[in-house]
Structure formats: structure tokens, C-alpha cells
Amino acid sequence: MSVQKRPTGGEQPSALGALKLRVPFVHYKLEIPDILQGAILCVVPLSITALMTSVLGIPFEIAVAFVLFNNILYLLHTHFGDPTVAGWITAGIPLYVAFLMGYPEGEARILALIALQLTVALVFLGLGVFKGADSLVRKMPMSLKAGILIGAGVSAVMGEFAADGRVWTMPITILTGAVLGFFMLFSETAGPLRARYGFFRFVAQYGIAIPFLIAYVFGLIIGEVEMPVIEWGFTTIPVGTILQEYSIIGLGIPPFQYFIDAIPLALAAYIIAFGDILVMDSLxxxxDSARKDEKLVFSPRRNSIIVGIRNTLHGIFAPFISLSGPAWTGGQALVINRYMNNPRSVMDSYWGGATSLYWGMTIAIVLVPVVTLFKPGLNIGMALTLLIQGYLCGYLAIEMLERESNLERGVAIIVGSVLAVKGAAWGLGIGLVLWLALEKNWFASACAATHPSNDEPAGDAEIASERS
Structure with missing residues (x-):
């Protein structure tokens, strides 16, 4: 079976009309380099099992099945016309944990997560279907948007360095991995090294995978990390157990109050996720500018609808603590950089790379030997993910406020601080009050009517008065 070819400068072939269905070996060929990268980076999605076991009380084997289900749903994007390498709403993870910790352990937390995930699904589906995403984010005050990012970033770092945080479970190992990860991703020194030496470019293209592997091996050597017990077999999804103990089929629909409680956090999660949509559009x-042989079409509306479907499926069958988001920026950068820097003869289509990354990751998670090999070090992967996410949230928030007034910066700091300590409802509520009381100019129209604009130049005295 040969792969269907596209005309130069056109879209990759697809089926089912507007659904743009693309399947391997028919509409694209698999890319071995991206499969291998995905297999190495399986440590990233597996790291969420640490939170699922500690916060939700889900057994490790069931948590791995949840991750496998989550990875399979990622493939909905590239198989139905959305080019994004999908991911979590990572920056909000500390906020989701704080929200869930407000409920008793056990069934109540599972129901709270179901309510949150279904509310997030409704937001994405509603804004995707009715094209309201752009309007919502455009009209939200910059101080609130930046404040949400500040709160998410502070929560991420505070959670890792708290008295019971992951850093202190294996401090030398995690801090070593963090230093290596930050150095390779953000250091002023690493940039020229990547440009000059192929080895550094090779290491950098794997994101946090190489720093994780180095830290993991180092932790094994110094004894901070337990030696793995390798098991054999294949990961399965115990459908009956999951449906009975972790889904609305067995637990029932969450109380209505849980959905009300989830609304502020669901809106905050969407606002965080919308930043990824903007990044994807730019990428x-x-x-398209770098590769003239293929046309990539990114539709925020299509992306939002598929994200809404993923959250709905998780909310009904297997609630997922990191929620389903529009993109995994790190994985997206890996695929798109290889696509842009290679001709068609080396990488025929972007779709092959984007989908192969998750085929490789999913295959690795199916293999129990791979999962058990990395199991003792999953706290390392989660800590690296959240520390780097905290860094990204922080600088993005400051960048958003670069051209804003001191008043808006001050409101953003208060919103972020309250959100990090008290949760999304308090943060957004206080932010809205401060915006209404401080930023909103209630008398702007009255002042304009009292002092109409004048095209004639003002006199020296009038100018001096206005400046004073």
C-alpha cells in the first residue's frame, strides 16, 4: 500500500471531507526518528502517575492505564485534521491539586475531578462550536490573565519545595536534573553551544528526557533512587474496574455543587490553555514559511472541539488529573523543528512526524518493562515538568505585563498570590473586584462629554496644567 502524494504546496491528502481523516501508510508514512523520540519521552506522561496515586489514591497499575488511554486520545488531533502535538493543561496542575485537596480522600475527590473535567469540556466545546474563544480572551483584562499565569507558576514551584514536596524525597537527584534541564533549555551558555556543536543540538532536541535520564542514573548510583524491579508483559486497560470505581457509570454523576465549585477553575484552565493555542498558531x-512544499492549516476552533471531546471522554470514563489541553509545547517544538530543518526527501510530511511521536510514546507505555524500568524515577519527571512549567509561566506573565501600567502589574501580583494560596475562585473573584474598583474608569464617558476633544493646539498654560 503506497502513501497518497500531495501536490507541491498543497495539503496532505485526507479522507471523510471536512473531518480530514488521516491514517498511517495511507495518508502519511511513519517517521522513525519521531517514534524513537516519543519512546524516550514516555517518562513525561508517566510522571503524572505520581500525583494520581498520592492525590487520588489510584493504584499505580490503574494510573498507567489512565495514561495509556490519555495517550490514545492524543491521536484524535492528528487523525482528524488538527496538526497539534496535543498535551495537558500543565501550568494549572498545582491549581487542580489544591482544588481536589479541598475534598475528602477517596470517592469525593474522584467525583470532584469528574465535575472539573466535564466543566472544562463544556467550556472548550462551547467556545469551539460557537467561536467565542477569541472574544473571551481578548476582553479579559490583562491583569487577570497575567495573574493567573503568576499564580500557576508560583503554585508549581511552591508545591515542589514545600515541606512535603517532591524535591525533598530525592533532593540531590531532582536538583541535579533541574539544573541540567534549565541549563539545556534556557541558559545563555547553552545557546551558543547548541549552535556550534552537534552533540548539544542532539541533547537539546529531546527536551527534558536527557536531563531526566542523567539524573535518574545518578540517583541510582548515589542510592537516592530505588533500583527498578523489571516486570514483563503488556499494559492493559482494566475496563471493568475503571468503570465501576472511577467513572460516573459506577460512581454516579457528581453533586451539582461540585460543578458550581469547578467553574472558576475551569475558566482559569481555559485561559491558561488558550496561550498554547496562540503559540501553535504562530509556530x-x-x-509554512520554511516549507513551501506543504500547506499546514491550523484551526483553533477544530482544536478546541477535539480538546472538548477528549475531556468529555475522560470525564465520563477515566478522569485525568492534568486535564486535556490543546498542545504539548515541548513535543510540538521537537516535531516542527525537524520538519522545518529537513527537505521533503528526508521528512515527507509534517503529519508523519506529529503522529509518529505519539505512536512511539504509546508503544513504550504498552511495554511493561519500560514502565517498570522508569517507575522509581517518576517523581523526578514530575518535578522537572512542574519546575520548568513554573519558569515558563513566570516569564510569560512578566512579558504580558511589559507594556502595561504599574496598576495592572500590582493587580496581577495580588491575583497571582491569592490564586496560589487560596485557589482559582478566590483569585479570579478578587481580581475582578480589583479591576472594577481600580482599573475600570467609570467616568470616562462623562469626562469626555464635559471636556470634548479640541483639534486646536492648546496654549502653554493649558499644556502645563495638563502635564501637572
Whole structure:
């Protein structure tokens, strides 16, 4: 069976009309480099099992099945016309944990997560179907948007360094991995090294995978990390157990109050996720400029609808603590950089790379030897993910406020601080009050009517008065 070819400068072939269904070996070929990268990076999704076991009380084997189900749903994007390498709403993870910790352990927390995930699904589906995403984010005050990012970033770092945080479970190992990860991703020194030496470019293209592996091996050597017990077999999804103990089929629909409680956090999660949508739009425009042989079409509306479907399926059958988001920025950068820097003869289509990454990751998670090999070090992967996410949230928030007034910066700091300590409802509520009381100019129209604009130049005295 040969792969269908596209005309130069056109879209990759697809089926089912507007659904744009693309399947391997028919509409694209698998890319071995991206499969291998995905297999190495399986440590990233597996790291969420640490939170699922500690916060939700889900057994490790069941948590791995949840991750496998989550990875399979990622493939909905590239198989139905959305080019994004999908992911979590990672920056909000500390906020979701704080929300869930407000409920008693056990069934109540599972129901709270179901309510949150279904509420998030409704937001994405509603804004995707009715095209309200752009309007919501455009009209939200910058101080609130930046404040949410500040709160998410502070929560991420505070959670890792708290008295019971992951850093102190294996401090030398995790801090070593963090230093290596930050150095390779953000250091002023690493940039020239990547440009000059192929080895550093090779290491950098794997994101946090190589720092994780180095830290993991180092932790094994110094004894901070337990030696893995390798098991054999294949990961399965115990459908009956999951449906009976962790889904609305067995537990029933959460109380209505849980949905009310989840609304502020669901809106905050969407606002965080919308930043990824903007980043994706920019990346695909750059890719179109670099590769003239293929046209990539990114639709925020299609992306939002598929994200809503993923959250709905999780909310009904297998609630997932990191929620389902529009993109995994790190994985997206890996695929799109290889696509942009190679001709068609080396990488025929972007779709092969984007889908192969998750085929490789999913295959690795199916293999129990791979899962058990990395199991003792999953706290390392989760800590690295959240520390780097905290860094990204922080600088993005500051960048958003660069051209804003001191008043808006001050409101953003208060919103972020309250959100990090008291949760999304308090943060957004206080932010809205401060915006209404401080930023909103209630008398702007009255002042304009009292002092109409004048096209004639003002006199020296009038100018001096206005400046004073």
C-alpha cells in the first residue's frame, strides 16, 4: 500500500471531507526518528502517575492505564485534521491539586475531578462550536490573565519545595536534573553551544528526557533512587474496574455543587490553555514559511472541539488529573523543528512526524518493562515538568505585563498570590473586584462629554496644567 502524494504546496491528502481523516501508510508514512523520540519521552506522561496515586489514591497499575488511554486520545488531533502535538493543561496542575485537596480522600475527590473535567469540556466545546474563544480572551483584562499565569507558576514551584514536596524525597537527584534541564533549555551558555556543536543540538532536541535520564542514573548510583524491579508483559486497560470505581457509570454523576465549585477553575484552565493555542498558531505560520512544499492549516476552533471531546471522554470514563489541553509545547517544538530543518526527501510530511511521536510514546507505555524500568524515577519527571512549567509561566506573565501600567502589574501580583494560596475562585473573584474598583474608569464617558476633544493646539498654560 503506497502513501497518497500531495501536490507541491498543497495539503496532505485526507479522507471523510471536512473531518480530514488521516491514517498511517495511507495518508502519511511513519517517521522513525519521531517514534524513537516519543519512546524516550514516555517518562513525561508517566510522571503524572505520581500525583494520581498520592492525590487520588489510584493504584499505580490503574494510573498507567489512565495514561495509556490519555495517550490514545492524543491521536484524535492528528487523525482528524488538527496538526497539534496535543498535551495537558500543565501550568494549572498545582491549581487542580489544591482544588481536589479541598475534598475528602477517596470517592469525593474522584467525583470532584469528574465535575472539573466535564466543566472544562463544556467550556472548550462551547467556545469551539460557537467561536467565542477569541472574544473571551481578548476582553479579559490583562491583569487577570497575567495573574493567573503568576499564580500557576508560583503554585508549581511552591508545591515542589514545600515541606512535603517532591524535591525533598530525592533532593540531590531532582536538583541535579533541574539544573541540567534549565541549563539545556534556557541558559545563555547553552545557546551558543547548541549552535556550534552537534552533540548539544542532539541533547537539546529531546527536551527534558536527557536531563531526566542523567539524573535518574545518578540517583541510582548515589542510592537516592530505588533500583527498578523489571516486570514483563503488556499494559492493559482494566475496563471493568475503571468503570465501576472511577467513572460516573459506577460512581454516579457528581453533586451539582461540585460543578458550581469547578467553574472558576475551569475558566482559569481555559485561559491558561488558550496561550498554547496562540503559540501553535504562530509556530505553524513559521513552518509554512520554511516549507513551501506543504500547506499546514491550523484551526483553533477544530482544536478546541477535539480538546472538548477528549475531556468529555475522560470525564465520563477515566478522569485525568492534568486535564486535556490543546498542545504539548515541548513535543510540538521537537516535531516542527525537524520538519522545518529537513527537505521533503528526508521528512515527507509534517503529519508523519506529529503522529509518529505519539505512536512511539504509546508503544513504550504498552511495554511493561519500560514502565517498570522508569517507575522509581517518576517523581523526578514530575518535578522537572512542574519546575520548568513554573519558569515558563513566570516569564510569560512578566512579558504580558511589559507594556502595561504599574496598576495592572500590582493587580496581577495580588491575583497571582491569592490564586496560589487560596485557589482559582478566590483569585479570579478578587481580581475582578480589583479591576472594577481600580482599573475600570467609570467616568470616562462623562469626562469626555464635559471636556470634548479640541483639534486646536492648546496654549502653554493649558499644556502645563495638563502635564501637572
Amino acid at each position: 505553524f505560520k513559521n513552518a
